[in-house]
Amino acid sequence: MALASMTGFARVEGAAGPVRWTWELRSVNGKSLDLRLRLPSGLEELEGPLKEQAARVLSRGNVSANLSMQRDQGEAVLTVNEAALEAVLRALQLLHRRMPEAAPPSLDGILAHKGVLELKEPVEDEASRAAFLAALAASFDTALVALAEMRAREGAAIGAVLGGHLDTIARATAAAEAVPARQPEAIRARLKQQVEDLVGAVPALDPQRLAQEAALLAAKADVREELDRLTAHVGAARKLLAEGGPVGRKLDFLAQEFNREANTLCSKSNDVALTAIGLELKAVIDQLREQVQNLE
Template structure:
């Protein structure tokens, strides 16, 4: 399966008879799948179907779906709202009694009052409405396909970036592995020299045996063998997830946290300038990885 980003956009236009419409679908990052819709009044029946289709196609992301519709004006007709007209005429009579010298209202002025004239759309019969809904659904499927295609293109690009970043982590781990200063024997030799200097500088207050015990303990604590092994294991797991594809964003995010944990421990154990520099490089590349992973489904 291909990797998919949570960022995408699709726009599809369609028509059926005198009705024209536009679907617009947008998606951005989100912890879960959250679908929000703007559907014209009278088509609320589409909302459950839209949610069902989104749940089948998408795993995560904040998705906004908008449907705008227009009907050719030639099909519509103007009618007079009798109740609104009666209310306006009564108001005119009241005002005329209070202001007898005022100029009488014109027909244009009366009709300009809101609600007096109504533009009525022709009502579709059952068969026409069913055909319209079927075309809207077909057009929605096309828009969803477009959204998925864009999310997958974005996902492929992110996957290539992550692949290079994981290769960098592997290379840095290999450099840390090859450092001569991180071997247990080197650490013990360095600590032994420091202990010898302390003994030479002291006047007999230091216990040589205790000092050697503490030095051995410090050498053991400074060993980063486990951290390097876990980093290598995380690299293999991340590469496996990238090759598997699908909705692996959460798993990769967990791995990035583990990468960061091991790197922090490596830096805290470091007793070598070069190892510390490698640790800082690892932290920088892992932060970049986490930024990319936040975009994956």
């Protein structure tokens, strides 16, 4: 499966009989899939099926779907609203009795009253409405596919960036392995000097206490576990990128683990070169996590 971003846009037009419509879909980052539909009045029955369609195509993201519709006016029929006309005529008769000198109203004036003339759409039968709703749903599905394709293109670009960040982390980890201060001889020399400094500061230091202090210094200087975990995390992240699909949450968890190891490495480091590598790791891990937030 391909990687997918959570951001994208799609626009699809459709038509059935006298009705033309446009679907516009936009998606941005989200913790889960949240589809917000804006449908014209009278189409509320589509909400459930459309959300099910979206869930079959998308896994995460805040998605807004807007449907705009236009109907050809040539199909509408101009009719007289009898009730509204009667109300207008009664009002005119009342006014005429009160003001008999007033000129009688014209036909145009009567018909101009709001509600007297109405444009009525032809009545749909059940089969026609079902076919219309099916056409809208099929058009929505086309828009979903277009949105997913755009998200996949962006996902591929993000995947390439993430791969570059993982390469940088791997190189920095290898550089930390090779830091001269991490070599056994250098560690022994540093511990020897630190122990001598302790003995010089406290001549009567208990030998057992001295051994404990030396062990603590050795443990603090050892970043073997952190480097091993960084290497393992790089391998796990590369595997997820290769698998594709909705792996954003898993990669975000790995990014947190990367950051934890880099922080520990910096806190344990007592060498300038190793500290510089730790800071480089923290910077690239921040960039990695920022990109991961965009993945489905």
